[in-house]
Amino acid sequence: MMAFSFGPFIGFWTAHDAALARGALVIPGGGLSTLARLDLIQTSQATALLCTPSYALHLAESAVANGIDAASLAVRKIIVAGEPGGSVPAIRSRIEAAWNACVVDHAGATEVGPWGYADRAGRGLHVVESEFIAEFLAVDTGRPAREGELAELILTTLNRSGCPVIRYRTGDLVRPFRNAAGENRFVLLEGGVLGRVDDMLVIRGMNIFPSSVEQVLRSFPDVAEYRLVADRIAAMDVLTVEVEDR
Numbered sequence: 001m002m003a004f005s006f007g008p009f010i011g012f013w014t015a016h017d018a019a020l021a022r023g024a025l026v027i028p029g030g031g032l033s034t035l036a037r038l039d040l041i042q043t044s045q046a047t048a049l050l051c052t053p054s055y056a057l058h059l060a061e062s063a064v065a066n067g068i069d070a071a072s073l074a075v076r077k078i079i080v081a082g083e084p085g086g087s088v089p090a091i092r093s094r095i096e097a098a099w100n101a102c103v104v105d106h107a108g109a110t111e112v113g114p115w116g117y118a119d120r121a122g123r124g125l126h127v128v129e130s131e132f133i134a135e136f137l138a139v140d141t142g143r144p145a146r147e148g149e150l151a152e153l154i155l156t157t158l159n160r161s162g163c164p165v166i167r168y169r170t171g172d173l174v175r176p177f178r179n180a181a182g183e184n185r186f187v188l189l190e191g192g193v194l195g196r197v198d199d200m201l202v203i204r205g206m207n208i209f210p211s212s213v214e215q216v217l218r219s220f221p222d223v224a225e226y227r228l229v230a231d232r233i234a235a236m237d238v239l240t241v242e243v244e245d246r
């Protein structure tokens with residue numbers, strides 16, 4: 001079940017075609033309401049769901065509101081992409097509990113293609129280093145990042161003949177570990193994509209990332225939706241967290 005609209009965003013189209021190429025029955029959910037998508041998941045007995053992490057949570061919350069038990073549906077795998085969350089423990093566990101399904105994180109960009117896939121142990125994402133040269137610039141200094149330091153992901157494509165790029169700044173914030181334990185020796189990005197460089201807020205000298213706030217909020221089951229409001233009172237920056245409970 002492809003629970004997204006089929007607009008010009010290439011990632012959804014390639015996911016659709018890749019699943020078809022592997023012999024899967026693909027159910028496009030473009031142009032449908034959330035309730036209609038839930039009904040289609042239910043009637044088609046779809047076993048895999050593709051969407052953003054936030055929409056997976058929204059689907060589950062809408063199911064509860066409409067008397068549908070998402071955990072009893074046939075969905076057993078949820079592949080998420082498009083925003084941080086798939087490798088953030090609090091968000092990941094909340095999605096898995098709501099659906100009784102395994103969450104698989106994934107990452108890519110229109111400019112470079114799919115570059116990351118989920119670590120088997122759920123620790124984050126691995127960069128496909130057979131297809132990309134990965135570099136990391138520390139957020140605070142702009143210099144090459146140390147092991148585990150918060151950094152922007154920089155990618156150079158190796159086999160993308162149609163649209164090659166050199167040192168493309170993805171804008172994705174990650175924590176790289178080149179010597180992570182396990183059989184896979186590709187660089188591990190602990191926690192996956194943690195946020196976006198352009199999402200960072202500086203509040204009273206502190207770097208604030210919305211995904212970090214979400215990690216805390218999603219650990220509370222009573223939180224349905226939330227928003228962050230940045231403001232300035234006199235000379236002081238203020239960040240207000242507004243929470244909608246159940």
